[in-house]
Amino acid sequence: MMWNLAMFLSEPLKIVNSVEGFMYPNEIGLQWSVLIVLYPYITGLVAGAFILASLERVFHVEAVKPTYRLALLTALSFLIVAPLPLQLHLGHPERSPEMYFTPHSTSAMAMFGYVYLWYLMAVLVFEIWLDYRRDIVLLSRSSKGLLRLIYKVMTLGSDNISPRSLRIDEKVGWIVTLIGIPSAFLLHGYVGFIFGSIKANPWWSSPLMPVVFIFSAMVSGIAGVMLIYMATTKLRGQKIDIRCVDTIAMYLFYIFIIDFSLEMLDLIHRIYEADESFRSLQFMVHTKLYIPHIVIQIFLGTVTPLALLFITQVVKLPERLRKRMYVAAGSLALVGIFAMRWNVVIGGQLFSKSFLGYTTYKMELVTREGSLVAVALTILPLFILWALLKVLPPWSSEHEVGSATGD
């Protein structure tokens, strides 16, 4: 009797969570939701956008110059939003400052606050400020009302724009970018380490994880900035610099190949080694993760954009067609990298650590960790970017600032 009652009571739980096989009883509900999928996705876009910016600044790839400032502002917009999914996910968000004040030295996650602040303040904001300082000073002189006050504050009292002082800005900016490259690697490699260092979870536990995260970050960031550059240029009624997008597409192609190779290396290693978790993970990839992993991540989000980019590299196509192919490849790459984050975070929680069963992730709609919040957080950086573009226009700064000041 008692047994039947228990079965009856436990049955709804099973139906809701669609458990197959055996899960440890505390594993049935997922701990990390779509918001934790967004966290590596957004930080990846930041790191990738910054690496693109550094191509011009440090490696003197002049062709990508039109995207330099745009890439920095894109990185900043996404970086501002990056901690929000984490914050919303916490059971006690009000306690999150404890990570700064009393970090636990052995915790990979405890570093987040410091890595984030370092990257935000010491690298990104500082570099943007140095690069825009001349424009900000000129705008503070030419603007009126509230905008003038805003620009005045943004100068931080440093309004000397003599050639000598601008040369110093340039040198310091170069050094900051140089520091920024390993910092970008640190930011995203560290996110990969958060997952890769969990030995309890064979789907995550891999020393390749930080490296895969870094290269996938570059793919998403470069694709993202390329698309934003093409969209904003189009919206402004300007002509897209085809040399610029050709160069970006070339870098995207090569980095994508490295990224894909690393992911395949990880896959082949798992298949060949076939450890105790293999059978369980293989089953998961062929059932619950088939659509997000095989179809979306690998075929739609990786092989297809790689094929498109490959064609643009080896066949001389008309400019118009090339641009369309870049848009398609860039968009698919963004979808593919999102799927990769999804498969890591959600996929890593769908199987039991007993390797004997599987659960299901059902995304909620209007809850704190629901899909509406996730969509809002994905769009939010674009609004921030729009505001930043208004305050700090990245394009044709010479002309626009010059005409504004009457120079």
Next chain:
Amino acid sequence: MPAAAIAWKAVFAGTPEQAPNYRMSDHWWGMLIDVPKCIGCGNCVRACQAENDVPDGYFRTWVERYHVDDADMTNPEVISPDGGKEGFPVAKEDAGKYFFVPKMCNHCADSPCTQVCPVGATFVTPDGVVLVDPKYCLGCAYCVQACPYGCRYIHPEKKVADKCTLCYHRITKGLTTACCENCPTGARQLVDLKNPKDPIHEFLKAHAVQVLKPQMATGAKAYYYGLDGSVR
């Protein structure tokens, strides 16, 4: 000495002195789980839930029933309906063997859950018990992900990590854990590895014991006697 006698002796010998005299540095707690003795009655699960106010659907301890078929030993059939709280359905009479495996926090000496906590809200006490400070925990669930044994959960109301405390409020006052006290067969025995009088030392000398997932190198202190190789 029969196993039941050892169990009772262990329970008594492992019982620490009263709280006023309790010194953490004098103890190093663990648990001995005698698998063949477990009858899957669910007393331990019910006792734990009553003692520790464990929310429904979450478990500080639970019991699994394994069915291992001779033909396919690597793919056991495992069930734990509602954590085994109300017992198990009648087993089918067919090939293979059935046995019960009580599970709980292993109170690992090198616990991966305490390693990953970003603020140190979860920690190993000097007497070897892994605890969570609910007033400090962020509720990030990183520890839940890091536990190889599935012993942690986020408390649905308190929104913090929760787990077996080895009835710390009891063992520091000279009592044994609720699960040990309510086990009718003595399948669970609280052990104090620092107590030279604890029969665990004799038991370990004379018996082969195993920890769960030894490849995880967590320094687990839930020692299983008679553990089948198919148990995960």
